[in-house]
Amino acid sequence: MQHERQTAAPGQAPGAAAGEGDVRLWRGLSGKLLVLTAAFVMIAEVLIFVPSVANFRNVWLQSHLDTAEAASIVFLDTADPMLSEMAQRQLLRATGSLAVVIREGPTSRMMASDNMPGPVDATIDLTRMDPVGAIASALSMIVSPQMHTYRVFGRMKSRDGEIELVQTDANIRAALLIYSRNVLLLSLAISLITATLVFLALYVMIVRPIRRISGNMTAFSREPDNSALILTPSRRADEIGVAERRLAAFEQDLGQTLRQRRHLADLGLAVSKINHDLRNILASAQLFTDRISRLPDPTVQRVAPKLIRAINRAIDYTHSVLAYGRAVEAPPERRRLALSALVEDVHDLLGEEAETHLLWVNEVPVEMEIEADPEQLLRVLLNLARNSAQAFARRPAGRDGAPADDNRVTVSATRLGAKVQLRVGDNGPGMSEAAREGLFRAFGGSTRPGGTGLGLAIAAELVRAHGGRIALESTSPQGTVFLIELPQPAD
C-alpha cells in the first residue's frame, strides 16, 4: 500500500528515516512472540512430561511383572519346588531380574534367583497408587548415576497372590532415558511447529497491520498536511480495524486543523502588517491634531480634545493587538507564594491606574500560601480587578442604588482538597448578555469603549497554563464574581 511509503525528512539521512517505524525482527513484536510461544509450549511439555514419566515407569515395571507371571505360571502347579537351573536362568533373563518370588497366602516360593549384589535399596509396591512417589522415584532414577537394587511387587492377574521381582535399576534407567530423550525431541518439534504457526497467524493478524499503522504514523507525522498520506483503513471489524479508522479520522482532522491554522497565521500576519501601518498613520494624525488643537477657534477647542482621545484610544488598540499577536506566554514557573501579599500588590498597581475610588477588601487569610507563578497570577488578578474598576467608572455616581464611595472589590480564597479557589468580585453594575457571550475569547467580549477584549482571554490562557480554570460565577446588577481554580500539590 502506498501509505506505508517512508519518506526521509529534508536534511535527514535515509537510514534515520527507517529508524522509527522499521523495527528489527528480533526486537519487534514478531520475534518476541516467536520466542515466547516456543518457551510456553516447552513449559507445557515439561508439565506433561513429569506425570507421563511416572506413568512410563509404572507401565514398564508392570509389564515385567506380567512377563514373570506368564513365564512362572506353568511351573506353579508342578510338584517340583525348584526349577532347573537352565529354566531359572531363562526366567531371570526374560524379566531382567535377579530373583522372582511368588507369594500365595502364607506360602512364598522362590521361582528363580541369581547371586544378589548386596542388600536391596528400595521397595516398590505396585498394588498401591502413589502418583507423587512414582514421579519422585522416576525422576531420581533418571538423574542418579549410581546403580541401585530394588524389589518390586504387584498382584498376579491369573491367580490370587503376589509376584515379586528383584532388579537393578540399570535397565529401567536406560528405558527412562530413551523415553525422556524421545519426549524432549518431540517437545522441541511440537514447540517449534506450534510457535511457527502461532507466529505466522499473529504476524498476519496483528504485527503486519500494526507495522502498517506505525509506518503510516511516522510518514504522516513528517508531512501532516499531505492528505495522500492519510491511512486508508481496512474493513476489519476487530480492535485493529477500530484503531485504523480512528487514526484515519484523527489524521483527517489534524490535517484540516493544520491547514486552518496556516490560513489563520497568514491572516494574522496580514492583520499585523495593516495594524503596523495604521499605527504610523494614527501617529501622524495625532501630530496634526496636536497642531490643530492650538488654533484659537472655539469649535476646534471643543472638538480637538475628543479627537485626541479617540486617536489615543485607537493607538492603544493597535499596540495591544500587536502585543497579543507577538506574545507567546512562557510556561508558568510555580513557586510557593503568600497570596494575601500578592493581592495587596494587585491593589497597589490598580491604585496607580484607577479612574475611580475603590474600596479594596482583601479576605485572603494572611498565612495562606499557594503554588503558582507569582507574576502570571498577578496579571490574572489585575485584569479582573481592572475590569471591575472600569465597570465602576462606567456607572455614574449615585445611580443604580450604590453610592460611588461604596465601590467595592473583594478578593477571597479557600483551599478545597487538591485545589485552591480564588474569587474576585465587585458590587458593580454587572455585565450585559452581549459581554457574557464571548467573554474569554480574544477580541470576543469587549463592550467597553476603548476596550480590546483581551484582558479575560489572557487571564484564561494563564490560568489554563497552570492546569486550572476560570469562570464567571455570577453577574447581576448587584455585582459580578469571577472564580479561579488552581490545582495544588498535596501538603
Ligand SMILES: Nc1ncnc2c1ncn2[C@@H]1O[C@H](COP(=O)(O)OP(=O)(O)OP(=O)(O)O)[C@@H](O)[C@H]1O
Ligand atoms: N467585573 C465586571 N463588571 C462588568 N463587566 C465586566 C466585568 N469584567 C468584564 N466585564 C465585561 O467583559 C468585557 C470583556 O473584558 P476583557 O477584560 O476581556 O476586555 P476589556 O476589558 O474590554 O479590554 P482589555 O481588558 O483588553 O483592555 C468587558 O468589556 C466588560 O464589558
Ligand SMILES: [Mg+2]
Ligand atoms: Mg479588561
